[in-house]
Amino acid sequence: MKGVARTLLIVDDDTLFGEALRSELSSDELDVVLASTCAEAVRSCHECPPDIVLLDQRLPDGSGAALCPTILAANERAKIVFATALPSFENALEAVRAGAVDYVSKPCELEQIRMIVSRCLRLLDLERAESRESRRRETEARTTSLVGEEGGLSDVARLVELAAGSDVPVLLTGETGTGKSLVARAIHYRSSRRQGEFVSLNCAALPESLIEAELFGYEKGAFTGASASREGLFELAERGTLFLDEIGDMPPVLQGRLLTVLEDRLVRRVGGRAARRVDFRIMAATNVDVTQAVSEHRLRQDLFYRLDVLRIDVLPLRRRRDDIPALVRHFLSGIPGVLAAPPMGEDEIGRLKAHDWPGNIRELRNVLERAALLRRPGEPLRPSAFLPAEASRPEPESRPGVFTLVEVEARTIRDAVAGAGGNLTRAAQLLGVSVSTLRRKLTPEERRASRSN
Ligand SMILES: Nc1ncnc2c1ncn2[C@@H]1O[C@H](COP(=O)(O)OP(=O)(O)OP(=O)(O)O)[C@@H](O)[C@H]1O
Ligand SMILES: [Mg+2]
Structure with missing residues (x-):
């Protein structure tokens, strides 16, 4: 992306030389400003901090090197190039010590200056990209608070x-x-790999052929449509973390290939010959019962052992209800305008704590967002009004008032699908789960009776 124009400041008492450069180098990308003395240069730095400075070493009212601190104070990233009629080792050394990135001897060719300026521009672009990148990382790291x-x-x-x-x-x-x-x-951004990328792939979201191309990358011409080569996620995660979500949904063939990569750390792009060495950390997640997935051969046992080194089982919200008040505060603080509203009553928190949250924290967040969106002005927030209706069917005699979690889940899902008029997308929103998750949980009859929009 091209940003705003850069400023090149030419400080030289040879005004003809300056004018000539200005008419040659000015463009949409580059404003050229001239100064013929140190005093003019200082003024110019204050008015419009330069990105690149072409600096004559001997000026009528002082030395060019003495200007460097002023230039760098105006823009610490400024690229200073010294120009001198008396090239010598001492002069070059002085320039470097003062903070110059390059050095030309006069008289110099226009082409030489053009080249130096374009190199400086490239350097500035790179630095800008880097600082954007590190800012993006900082924001990401900040948004991983648990x-x-x-x-x-x-x-x-x-x-x-x-x-x-x-x-x-x-x-x-x-x-x-x-x-x-x-x-x-959160683990990635607290680990020594935090400077690398956190690359994530949802294995349930893509068909087999696409997962392969995504993970391994491909060379130009590897298949129809591969008009340019592309690096895969293994490579993108270099020195970072590769997170494979819904690992149980990864096609078995690819599970085998993943295992090989984890063992020898070599990756060959689709249609490529050379294997590259890769250095990434693997993390994987699944919301299905892993032991069952292994016994049903959906998750390869050897891969499972490879991945199951450090297991973190994140409890469902209904088994850590005491976290609810803090989570409510956290999510509400992220919704503009809500904190100004009358506070939510304690009985509301009680109702939220009593709910079973099949969609867990995502469902809680969705309910709060919906309540905030549909709140009447001046009234306190009532998220409990957006919870699905409580179960009201006759209770089984043997266990009065007690339902198994499976029953509760099935019932909640049925209510949501009915409430959404059979529309799965809407029902999934109500439940705070993805459509694919919802579809997996439906019985074949329910699936047939529903639609996705
Ligand atoms: N401890 C927490 N503190 C704050 N926000 C949280 C916490 N846990 C989860 N969330 C938020 O809840 C939402 C769901 O979390 P996340 O996507 O990580 O769940 P998940 O277990 O990966 O779900 P799925 O199995 O559907 O992929 C996200 O918006 C996340 O930021
Ligand atoms: Mg997830």
Whole structure:
């Protein structure tokens, strides 16, 4: 992306030389400003901090080197290039000591200056990209704070620290919406790999052929449509972390190939010949019962052993209800305008604590957001009004008032699908889960009776 124009300041008492350069180098990308004395240069730096400075070493009212601190104070990233009619080792050394990035001897060719200026521009672009990147990382790192230490999460917090201090594979298990992805991110940004990328792939979201191309990358012409070569996620995660979400949904063939990569750390792009060495940390997550997935051969046992070095089981929200008040505060503080509203009553928190949260923290966040969106002005927030209706069917005699979790889940899902008029997308939103998760949980009859929009 091209940003705003850069400024080139030419400080030289040879005004003809300056004018000539200005008419040659001015462009949409580059404003050229002239100064013929130190005093003019100082003024110019204050008015419009330069990005690149072409600086004559001998000026009528002082030395060019003496200007460097002023230039760098105006823009610490400014690229200073010295120009001198008396090239000598001492002069070059003085220039470098003063903070110059380059040095030309006069008289110099226009082409030479053009080349130096374009090199400086490239350097500035690179630096800008880098600082954007590091700012993006900082924001990402800040958004990985885990809320709720009181209940079951304190265990997780301890394991996150442990995992961050090591480089072993991590396997995250837990129901949908419990925060597995967030925990994986939190580990990455607390680990020594935080400068590398956190690369994540949802194995349930892509067909086999695409997962392969995504993971391994491909060379130009490897298949129809591969008009340019592309690096894969293994390569992108170099010195970082590769997070494979819904690992149980990865096609078995690819599970085998993943295992090989984890063993020899070599990756060959699709259609490529050379294998590259890669250095990444693997983390994986699944919201299905891993033991069952292994016994049903959906997850290869050998891969499972490879991944299951450090296991973090993130508890469902209904088993750490004490975290609810802190989570509510956390999510509400992220919604503009809500804190100004009348506070939520204690009875509301009680109702939220009593709910079973099949969609876990994601469902809680969604309910709060919906309540905030549909709130009447001046009235306190009532998130409990957005919870699905309580079960009201006759209770089985043998266990009065008690339902198994499976029954509760099935019932909640049925209510949500009915409430959404059979529309799965809407029902999934209500439940705070993805459509694919919802679809997996439906019986074949329910699936047939529903539609996705
Ligand atoms: N401890 C927590 N503190 C604050 N926010 C959390 C916490 N745990 C989860 N969340 C938030 O809840 C939402 C769901 O979390 P996340 O996507 O990590 O769940 P998940 O277990 O990966 O779900 P799925 O199995 O569906 O992929 C996210 O918006 C996440 O930021
Ligand atoms: Mg996830």
